[in-house]
Amino acid sequence: MSRPTLEPWSDEILPVLSRMLETVVAALPRVGVAALVLLLGWSLARLLRWVLRRWLTGRRTPSFTNVMSTLARWVVLVVAALAAVTIVFPSVRPVDLLAGLGFFSIAVGFAFQDILENTLSGVLMLLRQPFRSGDQIEVQGHTGTVQAITIRETRIRTFDGQLLVIPNRDVYKSVIRVQTHFDRRRLSFVVGVAYENDPAEAADVIVTALSEVEGVLEAPPPEALVQVLGVSTVDLEARFWTVPQQHESQQVLHRAVTAVKSALDAAGIEMPAEIIALQATPSFRAALHGDAEVTPGGAVRRSPGT
Numbered sequence: 001m002s003r004p005t006l007e008p009w010s011d012e013i014l015p016v017l018s019r020m021l022e023t024v025v026a027a028l029p030r031v032g033v034a035a036l037v038l039l040l041g042w043s044l045a046r047l048l049r050w051v052l053r054r055w056l057t058g059r060r061t062p063s064f065t066n067v068m069s070t071l072a073r074w075v076v077l078v079v080a081a082l083a084a085v086t087i088v089f090p091s092v093r094p095v096d097l098l099a100g101l102g103f104f105s106i107a108v109g110f111a112f113q114d115i116l117e118n119t120l121s122g123v124l125m126l127l128r129q130p131f132r133s134g135d136q137i138e139v140q141g142h143t144g145t146v147q148a149i150t151i152r153e154t155r156i157r158t159f160d161g162q163l164l165v166i167p168n169r170d171v172y173k174s175v176i177r178v179q180t181h182f183d184r185r186r187l188s189f190v191v192g193v194a195y196e197n198d199p200a201e202a203a204d205v206i207v208t209a210l211s212e213v214e215g216v217l218e219a220p221p222p223e224a225l226v227q228v229l230g231v232s233t234v235d236l237e238a239r240f241w242t243v244p245q246q247h248e249s250q251q252v253l254h255r256a257v258t259a260v261k262s263a264l265d266a267a268g269i270e271m272p273a274e275i276i277a278l279q280a281t282p283s284f285r286a287a288l289h290g291d292a293e294v295t296p297g298g299a300v301r302r303s304p305g306t
Helices: 007-056 062-088 094-111 113-128 168-173 199-211 246-266 282-289
Strands: 136-139 142-149 153-158 163-167 176-178 185-193 223-229 234-242
Touching: 007 062, 062 113, 062 142, 113 142, 113 153, 113 163, 113 168, 136 153, 142 163, 153 168, 163 168, 185 199, 185 246, 199 223, 199 234, 199 246, 234 246
Parallel strands: none
Antiparallel strands: 136 142, 136 176, 142 153, 153 163, 185 234, 223 234
8 A cells, every 4th residue: 555645735735835935025125114004103101191291281171181181192003004004014904904994993982881981971070170180069869079080980989988989971961050150159057036036136136146157258248047936936048158168168167166055155146946735635535634544546445335
């Protein structure tokens, strides 16, 4: 029996390997140029990010500077990668790459819809700037100080010292109350005085006391307005303006309430407790006089003969 020979196979494989080697050798200069383009693109992206950071610092918020410089860096890297692919494969035209990139972007958009939506929402918020890092806001029932706006989420430090991370799309779609947008805010509290006292005199005492509290702004001036005629008191709302920061404003509110109470006490203006009317039911009268037994439910237990 004759042994199989490798000559027919070698005659077919060697030419193919030879052509592949020639192709690789011929492509080496293009690969080198493509690698150089990638290196230059990477260096340019780092340089552009550094320049944008230096230029935007002081002009924009830190969050805006960080996000925009990062996006610019990635744009330069993508352009450099497309140029490198075109150099290595001359038959591939930039138009074909862009078309393929468009279909790829659609596929990626469906696969990473949440990430892209958060990124777009973050960019739009940074461009509109409804609030900045350091602002105190309320969103979706949560309040705190904005720490940073990243590409994906908004980070808030709550007033009790916890970190709250909210996706940008939820922040962008929600109603946002920016507490520190303006340089002043109004606080108020209700004071109830007795009907025997003059409400106008009580209002004057309240306004005078608020005017002397540290932290209460002179303009707009404090005021006290009658709001409700309650069951046992005439309710006045004391209003005053102060700084918008949460901790400082709460301290001013504490001093204001304390000062108003002391001033009303000194003026002899009574602040009575709520009056509760008790109705004397048969069971209540029986319990007071002890002439009948009262059940735990409040009914009068009578003897069979009565």
